[in-house]
Amino acid sequence: MKTQGQDCVRRRKLDLKAGKLIACMTACMMAVSTAACTGTTPEEQSPDAPGTGTNAGQGTEVPVAGTVAEYSYDAGASITFGDEKTGFIAGDNTVNPAAKETLIELSERDGHPAIRAVSSDGGKIYVGIAMGALLGSEVENAAVVEIGLETEVPGGFAATSGNLYAFVDGAQTRMQTESGATDSGWSVYLEDKNPKRIVKRIPSGMTEKDYLVLTLENTGRMTKDESGKETEDLSEIALYIHTISFKDADGNVLAVDTSARFMTSADGGSDRSNLFGLTGATEVGTPASNIAWKQSTIIPDLSDPTVAELLVPGSVVEISYRAETGNLWVVLPGAAEWSRVGVGDLSDVGEEYSYMNATRNTMQVTYEQIAAVCGDDISGWGPRMEAESDGEWEVFSVKIGTAAPNYGMKDFVVVGEGASEMGWKQADIIPDLSDPAVAEALVPGSVIELTYTSETGEIWIVLPDDGNRTRIGAGDENGAAVCDGNKCYIPFEMIAEAEGTEDITAWGTRMQAEASTAWEVFSVRIGTAAEYLPTNSQVVVTPGEAEGGAWEAADIIADLTQEEIAAAFVPGSVLNIRYRSDGDVLWIVFPEAEEPVAVGIGGWGDGGGEAICNGYFCQIPFETIAEVLGTEDVSAWGTKIQAQSNAEWEVTGVSIGTVK
Secondary structure (H helix, E strand, O other): OOOOOOOOHHHHHHHHHHHOOEEOOOOOOOOOOOOOOOOOOHHHHOOOOOOOEEEOOOOEEEOOOOOEEOOOOOOOOOEOOOOOOOOOEEEOOOOOOOOOOEEEEEEEEOOEEEEEEEEOOOOOEEEEEOHHHHHHHHHHHOOEEEEEEEEEOOOOOOEEEEEEEEEEOOEEEEOEOOOOOEOOEEEEEOOOOOOEEEEEEOOOOOOOOOEEEEEEEEOOOEEEOOOOOEEEOOOOOEEEEEEEEEEOOOOOEOOOOOOOOOOOOOOOOOOOOOOOEEEEEEEEOOOEEEOOOOOEEEEOOOOOHHHHHHOOOOEEEEEEEEEOOOOOEEEEOOOOOOEEEOEHHHOOOEEOEOEEOOOOOEEEEEHHHHHHHHOOOHHHOOOOEEEEOOOOEEEEEEEEEEEEOEEEEEEEEEEOOOEEEOOOOOEEEEOOOOOHHHHHHOOOOEEEEEEEEEOOOOOEEEEOOOOOOEEEOEOOOOOEOEEOOOEEEEEHHHHHHHHOOOOHHHHOOOEEEEOOOOEEEEEEEEEEEEEEOOOOEEEEEOOOOEEEOOOOOEEEEOOOOOHHHHHHOOOOOEEEEEEEEOOOOOEEEEOOOOOOEEEOEOOOOOOEOEOEEOOOEEEEEHHHHHHHHOOOOHHHHOOOEEEEOOOOEEEEEEEEEEOO
8 A cells, every 4th residue: 555656745845835935026225224233132232242253264354143233235145145046945933833834035125135034924934044954064163143134014113023043953942142141132123223134153063954043023013903902013024134144163154055955844744743633723822931930821711611611521732832941831820729730750849741742842731631630620720821841931822622643644655636725615636536546545444644734724625526515524514633734634434424434436536625715735645544642751862863875774772771761661652753754654673683673664675563654753652563573571672773764764853752
């Protein structure tokens, strides 16, 4: 049921993103002030800050890292966009997974080419810059980044500000000032302080796979919504990037390869590792932020009917967030006993462990976990719910939905082609249900996977030729599909229940997709349904990184006898692997076992068991490994675990998860 010529969904999405980099030249001029804009730290505010050096490559002064300098166009910058190559820059939601899409285009500003970034729906702007891919091996010599930027806000004066984040091995790392203080912030005061150059020190340890995210998050303009609540007005705002320079410690401008590609965080699908699937999810609460061990309200009224009807047995609170340490939990300050839920072993005053994905930007806590601490009666939980972390934190969105399987697939085949339409319009995604590849795959126990996007995050399927034009998976009729805005899973049994028969010849001749807003499906796959196991306690394996060519194996765990690994790798645990492969699949190899064998290889070669892999996350239960190797005694497995794929591959993270 596999095809070795499977399309790589990650590559398709990248091509789609690249298609959005449209060249459009707009004659638009804005006065450039000669005054420098003061920043937010003492180093930025001092006009005499020490540390200025000489740029040996360009013969110009190098500003102190952390300063905000007077801006004038720099034709000698690493990147001027003069070659019209823009594949290394794209909208990215690593900082804020709940953010609206950031759209990128090549434009003109002040007579020079520039990147123009806007939010698809009047939200904050998040721009990913593939620093590692641009610099290649020179990335280890990069000490400072300088960005010439400008903001445009209709209506005149506004104070705009944002941040510049570095992501090293998928983890958010703050930029620094020359003094070493962490400081990601920048600000622009429109009319007389715009454009400007921001200068930040690059964190050490960045590699060719690491990247930056430039954001515009504040405007100082407020508006009121329909309920009269004041919110920040981010509509019709544009962020322009004029030039980017990477410099070494001596101030030399580093050359870059502008043919590099930026792999957005969505290219491999949203990270649902270690989490429950969610159906019927509803946005509740409000964004919030605070410093370490300080709480802020994220659900102001637990008695709100919308919240009370959702927060029932079997439900899950899901929080999109960022945190300095990656940890987050909830606090019920009005419960009979002031209670933390999900803090795990970080505190002796809390119970239960949060479920957090591998990239630590999505967290879940179940109704049952809260009830175990605060009791079954929600009226006894107090009036509100707060969030907290052991480091600086920010919550972007809060959802409550029903726990569902976190689907994966085994033995999948690619069927059909992509399609797109406007809201409430259908288009074929499987043109022929009688196609042998489809008919053989679409059987009891199988699941259909759609890789897609839509303005609301919803998608469902339609069977237009069954006599009833049945919609399936919409949530309000004929079942609730598990969809997260990037992947949607519809089990065979859900379709059969809606159709009243398992005979697919009675379902009609084709399958369509539909949503209430504009939508696009990039790929359709059918495979044997499998389920990722939610885990709320992970032991991270260090370094847990490796790469290889097709059919090449390399170590991802070098020492199974390490005390922490041996203690975690027990019955009931799972091996979680973050990876990329041009062939989508991945498996593990035990080269030192009594009989060296591959585990999780499925039908790809000589080996046993099947891993659950979706192109970016792979999970292999302890029991699968023990069954193939014939023993639960880890000491008999050898000291190493290697990874392997049928195509070029890279593993970026490994953990061993359990449920506590």
